[in-house]
Amino acid sequence: MPQVSLTVNGTQHTVEVENRTLLVELLREKIGLTGTHVGCDTSQCGACVVHVDGTSVKSCTMLAVQAEGANVTTIEGLAAADGTLHPMQEMFREHHALQCGFCTPGMVMSAIDLVQSHPEGLSEHQIREGLEGNLCRCTGYHNIVKAIAAAWPLMHGKTMPAAAE
């Protein structure tokens, strides 16, 4: 069986996988990081989104062997060591942007990439379109959209440009 070496949340791992093993299976079953979820089998739901080298990726759509040498961040790696939440986690809590919590890890990881990749600001319309790849069945997205808009200024350290509102 092939071996994969990768860094997950700052820790180096080398694990044996099958050729067909998916990145999400490696994370959940080989490394035991069960915060990343599997909600579908057609890459529709986004519950499995993680960051690979800083970019959001559906980890059900990437083979584990493709992550050789990669730097992966999962939901477990977001908060600081002292428990301080990432601003996106904090805003999800503040705005009640989660109910059952199952889509939440993927939703938060997608949202962070969405905010990071839009330093010019994000309109509500852009946020909603940016969440196209993530399904939530509980919240109706209303509070998720609010949480992401509220996280933007915290992550960029400035107020949202008016044009983006």
Add this chain to the structure above:
Amino acid sequence: MGHEGIGASVRRKEDLRFLNGRGHYTDDMNRPGQLYAYIRRSDRPHARLGAIDTAAAKASPGVVAVFTGADMAAEGIGGLPCGWQIHNKDGSPMAEPPHPVLATGKVRHVGDPVAVVIAQTRQQAKDAAEKLAIDYHDLPGAAGLREALAPGAAPVHDEVQGNLCYDWHIGDKAMVDAAFAGAAKVVKLELENNRLIPNAMEPRAAVGDFDPMSGDYTLITTSQNPHVIRLLMGAFVLHIPENHLRVIAPDVGGGFGSKIYHYAEEAIVTWAAGKLKRAVKWTAERTESFMSDAHGRDHISTAELALDKDGHFLALRVSTLANMGAYLSTFAPCVPTYLYATLLAGVYKTPAIYAEVKAVFTNSVPVDAYRGAGRPEATFLLERLVDVAARETGIDRVEIRRRNFIPNDAFPYQTPVALQYDSGDYTATLNAALKAADYAGFESRRAAARARGKLRGIGVSTYLEACGIAPSAVVGSLGARAGLYECANIRVHPTGSVTVFTGAHSHGQGHETTFAQLVHEQLGVPLDQIEVVHGDTNRIPFGMGTYGSRSLAVGGSAMVKAMDKIIAKGKKIAAHLMEASVEDVEFKDGTFTVAGTDKSKTLTDISLTAYVPHNYPIEELEPGLEETAFYDPKNFTYPGGCHVAEVEIDPETGVTSVVNFTAVDDVGRVINPMIVEGQVQGGVAQGIGQALLEHAVYDSAGQLLSGSMMDYTMPRADNLPNITVGTESTLCTHNPLGVKGCGEVGAIGSPPAVMNAVVDALREYDVRHIDMPATAPKIWSIIQAGRPRMAAE
């Protein structure tokens, strides 16, 4: 005090673990030596089962066992039980054919489980399952209601010729017929309520385990009601007594009804764990969820409303066909009867109502309760019919509703279809919703949209639901094979912290927060010293679980009762310590005081004394401070309200967008406004999904066409608007909290509001009614068909 209690939007206690990936969902759980199950399912809608050749699968790498229906039958494993028995018009019981755990003799729907392969890894089990050679002899199949009832249709169950499960009715037919005979106006509407697939984001999963030393079985499962699963599976399927069967429903990723039922896979992994003396895990792939989770809705109805010359409703007559699917799921028979036809009065004082319901077996996945369960079907029918009546009498849509509302002074109000409403103020919710939605200013927005080339419409729905289910004696007389009380155990620890053990189950509702707020309010204990435990039959005395918006109204009331007992006992201990008479001891904000004195003891003083009873009335009182209560509700609760939807249709594409949505609901007393608002928004999103996007589609032979998330249109963020939520509360009069329930209102009130808006937007095309979902092709076709006529006029 107060800022964390009733009425405070406390941030949720459960969020920290979910936001950090530290939730514990069933598939996250692993047991030592665990094996993996993969279930081979029928890809045929209807077929006789011939030989199943398991040799190649058994020889496949990693395979430990392969079991078929014959193996389970040989061990006397029972079928999956149905929890509700409906009686026909003639008093005879419904047809209740067996529901084998693994198919025997025939397969009856695509997804029917045929065999289970158990292997060292998930992939090995799946690989081996492909090597099973199953000999099918195809039979004609029908997934649709009309097709299954057609003369000569193949019987889904050989013993149920004609496929009729039951033919039931409610109401006074003679009175209704007489009212129709004398009516100034009769409005008739044929409508369908589209079949839905719940799609909680967490797929179902189950882990069975067995300890050969103790004989104890453990089942970890994605359930909304672990005690109900223990009862059904233990007593009826696997014959395991309660003391040897522990059912754990840990963090559960959404349910919406679909995780109420006892499913075959739970019995399979538990039984297989016992056979193999090893833990067995099964996790659904989403494609399996589509063809094995109970579906929702699927009605065809004819509705007629009789009115007098002033637009007063005189009588309502309804005839409905309801799809049961291939087998009776746990609560399926009650959904189109007692959760549907009893709601047909809605918020209106219609004096005579008659409804008949035929439930039909078809070659499709079993249908059972999905968010709202029967009440969305009743509301859609009624609120569409009222809009059509308004249009055909020339009375304004809002005015005809006002004219027929049950007035505020009529409560308690006895409907002609069994229910007695305790409280409500339908004018208040209507007025508040119209104001919040700027209904009065709509025509200018319609004109502005027209200038942009868009068709804009507005729709109103005034609805009511019955939830907080339910009085045990009442539901028992209606065919329930269970009581619907709830249980709570409150444990005050020696140092004054509190653990609540509740029979309700949280799978997104935020019980760990709301229930802690109740304890804080009543006992004065800080929120961070209150822990809420749910979902484990070994830790919680008993429970009926969470569905039908019952957790707070029934489970919360049980907590109040248990805390009343805590306070009563605490007063006795406090009276002893303060050398006062019990009658003089008062309890408020966590402190016992002797009236008229400065003597006081905190709850912590009392709990410490209760567990260290050195100075204690030991002759009269047991040590400890822990109480259990069961609460059986006196009535259903009746949330209601008004939803206003505003849509825009692009006539070039037929795409309908909900541009504004306003919900004003009466859910009784609100404990946590933030959570209530979230529940309503989520329910509305599912309602908009039903109205515009979602449809479980079978072909004529019974093949599921919308069998994945690529084919079944789940609402996404850019399909939905912001959802404005308000509340206008009247209190429930018969439970101690005055609460009514908020979990389902969004999904009940919203579909007709959206569809009334769609029909309104298309008014120049002379559209009388559109069935859901209002997909772009459907709307585009209506517009195209309307164009030549408009051009000719």
